[in-house]
Amino acid sequence: MKLEDISTNFMGVKECKNYLREVGVLRTFSKCIYCGSKQIGYIRREKVKCYICKMEWAQRKDSILENQNLSDLSFILLLKCYQLGLSVETTNFETSVSSKIIKKYFKYFRNSLVLYYFGEDLKPQDSVNLSLSQSGEKITFTDKEILPIEPSMKIDIIQTKSIKGEYLYKYETQITGSSTKYITELQRFWRSRKQYFETFTGFGVADMFYYLLELVVRYNEEDQDFIDILTDSLGGSKYPALEKENGG
Numbered sequence: 001m002k003l004e005d006i007s008t009n010f011m012g013v014k015e016c017k018n019y020l021r022e023v024g025v026l027r028t029f030s031k032c033i034y035c036g037s038k039q040i041g042y043i044r045r046e047k048v049k050c051y052i053c054k055m056e057w058a059q060r061k062d063s064i065l066e067n068q069n070l071s072d073l074s075f076i077l078l079l080k081c082y083q084l085g086l087s088v089e090t091t092n093f094e095t096s097v098s099s100k101i102i103k104k105y106f107k108y109f110r111n112s113l114v115l116y117y118f119g120e121d122l123k124p125q126d127s128v129n130l131s132l133s134q135s136g137e138k139i140t141f142t143d144k145e146i147l148p149i150e151p152s153m154k155i156d157i158i159q160t161k162s163i164k165g166e167y168l169y170k171y172e173t174q175i176t177g178s179s180t181k182y183i184t185e186l187q188r189f190w191r192s193r194k195q196y197f198e199t200f201t202g203f204g205v206a207d208m209f210y211y212l213l214e215l216v217v218r219y220n221e222e223d224q225d226f227i228d229i230l231t232d233s234l235g236g237s238k239y240p241a242l243e244k245e246n247g248g
């Protein structure tokens with residue numbers, strides 16, 4: 001049995017909508033966005049209606065799902081699959097959502113998550129410096145040069161081309177610092193994650209950069225914290241909206 005089949009039995013249309021509002025992916029409207037009246041209602045065709053000025057708007061307005069065809073349930077399934085770190089192929093099997101759409105959402109999840117976690121002014125680079133927080137528990141990212149005595153790991157993302165002209169990625173790491181305990185922690189991070197990085201296929205150094213930082217977030221945050229951070233990052237409308245889909 002697929003994840004999709006199980007979920008359909010447990011989550012109806014209304015439960016899905018409520019969940020997405022609860023976690024802040026969808027906005028909760030308490031008054032009319034046109035006239036400010038509080039006499040509004042959630043009506044059919046996924047709309048909200050104002051009973052004073054008679055205007056209507058989509059329940060998905062100002063959210064990542066605005067103008068998207070994906071159902072609420074499928075979106076929740078994609079969130080779950082992404083949280084579990086499932087591949088595009090497995091997610092396609094579990095949800096019946098097309099690989100193309102899954103890739104689009106996973107990329108959006110990743111970029112939102114990373115920018116939310118590490119700061120919105122973050123710019124993709126081909127060289128990433130990681131160090132440990134003061135407490136030594138969390139890995140932090142810095143775009144500044146780190147002093148040689150500070151425990152840190154530098155990862156260079158190197159883009160090459162195969163004979164067929166496909167882009168390939170490899171990396172070089174360099175761990176420095178004088179504290180053995182911290183160095184061991186950084187080594188542990190990379191040992192447990194590099195296999196994911198090696199199998200990830202991005203379409204440019206920027207993709208690889210975001211993926212690498214996603215691995216850091218996953219290393220730092222437990223499952224529940226991870227999904228909370230992810231949904232929080234998707235809640236705002238700070239990021240460029242997904243392209244409008246036909247018929248959406």
Ligand SMILES: [Zn+2]
Nearest residue numbers: 032035050053
């Ligand atoms: Zn109104």
